[in-house]
Amino acid sequence: MIYNDTIVALATASGAGAVAIIRVSGADAITISDSCFKSVTAKKTLVNQKTHTIHLGHIIDDKRTIDEVLVSVFKNPNSYTGEDVVEISCHGSVYIQQEIIQLLLRKGCRMADAGEFTLRAFLNGKLDLSQAEAVADLISSDNEASHQIAMQQMRGGFSSEISKLREELLNFASLIELELDFAEEDVEFADRGEFNALVERIGLVLRRLIDSFAVGNVIKNGIPVAIVGEPNVGKSTLLNALLNEERAIVSDIAGTTRDTIEDELVIDGIGFRFIDTAGIRETKDVVESIGIKKTFEKMEQAQVVVLLFSAIEFKTEAARLKVEIEKIKNRLPLKPMVIIANKVDTLDAAELERLHTEFKDVHLLSAKTGEGVEELKNKLISFVNTGALRNNETIVTNTRHYSSLLKAFEEIEKVKYGLENGISGDLLAIDIRQALYHFGEITGQVTNDELLGNIFANFCIGK
Template identity: 85%
Template sequence: MINNDTIVALATASGSGAIAVIRLSGKDAISIADKHFKSVKSSKSLFNQKSHTIHLGHIIDDNRFIDEALVSIFKNPNSYTGENVVEISCHGSTFIQQEIIQLFLRNGCRMADAGEFTLRAFLNGKLDLSQAEAVADLIASDNAASHQIAMQQMRGGFSSEIAKLREELMNFASLIELELDFSEEDVEFADRTQFKALIDRISYVLKRLIDSFAVGNVIKNGIPVAIVGEPNVGKSTLLNALLNEERAIVSDIAGTTRDTIEDEISIGGIGFRFIDTAGIRETEDVVESIGIKKTFEKMEQAQVVVLLFSAEEFKTKCQRLKIEIEKIKNRFPQKPLIIIANKIDKLSKDELEKLQSQFENLHLLSAKIGIGVEALKEKLIGFVNTGALRNNETIVTNTRHYDSLLKAFEEISKVKSGLEMGLSGDLMAIDIRQALFHFGEITGEITTDDLLGNIFANFCIGK
């Protein structure tokens, strides 16, 4: 798993741009870069320069000048990977990028695998495994909340919490293991009262972390919201109003939206994925029927359902609407349902009061002129428990961490039961070792090549 060769890759996004950054890492990174660097004002060698310095010069291939660039030097162990690292900031032409990368590949470098720079940082002790995974989450973050969680994890907030629990549990485990060595003397080195208090505290922390995954998962992946209703009630207009752009086609012709349309916005730092579905109605149109079928599929996938109806038609369709509301509630009892009366700008004050008396918790809206749109956004953000986010508590977003926490909690629960039943130390020691194993899986004290391969395969090249 540990390679000592020198790797190279483009660290910025592929394609043309003003600037591109090409990164080298490995024992020979500085010496290889030095062979193809010529300073603008002197004949200085990169190898003799101090760490964390930047040098202006030309990247050359024999006597051919490829580009003028800034070259940054980071010497081991004070670099991202813990190895010698060189970063070349060149002009962003794809031709220049490839010329420089090919130059280094011909002269002792190997093309980096996905995530190999971060993998080396982990293997060299610069990051633990959960921090390394947070790097990928940080790159993928597309709203304030997911960015905050990734930054907290990358700074070691989650790791330090797990490491502290693991250290305390390991100390008691050592005492229990010591008791096994003196089993014939029938002595206790581990204070059972203190041990029970520790197990209770570990159980509490694990339960909190496990429960946080429900919030963390939706923050990381966005909250899908299905906008449903009969044709021509303003679903596409609402989507456009929420997105503040003409994303969906709007017309007075019923059935204009034949397929689902999806787009994302950030509300209060949380990502929401809005799904504008085809209208629900009886139809003989084959294409529209397929769209209606997809509507129910999207409702199944959504975490919040928004039922939209036209306020103009409430008098003639009131009973039918109530039946539809009950159908949705019965079919999706666990999903929050927001009932919205759209086009309220076309009703009088008396008509609005009568409308509100017919439906409980009705949200009034005019998507066309923007009435009630901001209030709807506030209502949506209210479905997300952001308390932990505001209090800067650790929030679990990674499925692998969640699985290990569940397994650790199961083992700790066995230890807790063993204490209550007065089981001998040798029996509890088995469960304690398993709990320690699952803690170690999270931070990387315990890894396999397959596990590391699966994790870093999802990274981008150059990181």
């Protein structure tokens, strides 16, 4: 792919709107745009204008006026892509958008590929690779937490931390390599004590970043919460109460929910994906059996399980419920779980007190009246370790970064082992080079066309 031609794309969402922005980038961006722009000010040309200026005029195709527009001029290197960039703000008619784009194509532009503007920003040193990927995360962020993480990464928080570690390791690597040049003289330029302390510190930072992925990944993609229980205990009513809308069908007939129903809710800036599942029971109904099978699958996949029982069952079948609860806990020993006694509005004060005394860990709730729903939301938030987010610490959300961090950590552990066991400098150098390679993969200091293609193919056109 050639990255020095001039490209054009619609930068705003496709479809009609009040205003649309058409972005042009490349060596000829200003001259091509100037060739079809007529300023309201006589004899004004875009080529002679200063960078970061806006100009009112018309887009002209021969003698035909297409639209009145505002044209923004950004001259290299002080632009998003590092190239000359022109942004044409026109009226949001789909017809006008296409007419202007087609005109620019005839004048010598090429339609931009997905993410090509950001790719050029990376290639021209305006962003490193992790920052470029954060642009896509920022566009797709749909809650406060994912937005905050993407902004922190786009500003370079993550990449600066990695770059600093890489630079320190590179300095010691240079000394190790220097020792190899004087191998016959048996000298040490790299202080092994300082080097060991550095490797120890790098290992701790990598471990923290790797561990943060568990939190970052669910924040980015939403935390899946499975609502499970026997038929007719109020799972669908609870889903509706959480979402504050009639999302699931509610009926007194057991087995109404035959398949899983999913919807999203943002609580305190964290996205949750609630999954209303089919009731768990013995059944000969083929369709319902498939739904129950899916329920167990969703329980395995969920980050949190909300286990629902009827408060009346706690009153009349306490012994059986204790067995059922233990059975499910044993099946999912590491899974965060909220056990709920629903329909507490059907119990009197004495029965509620007895239930609370006998089942201390059970959350009392009435999905019908809304009692206890807010407390459930607070409980779900407590399962999410948002401390790092509030403290503005680096959180890893990208699977590619996570994979590279794991590989880098593995190599650092090899270096640490080598230092502890007196392994020769030439063998240490091999592991250090590999660690540096994996650090470079994250920030884009090590890239290939296939990697870049995979990353930027997921961007939207125009960004």
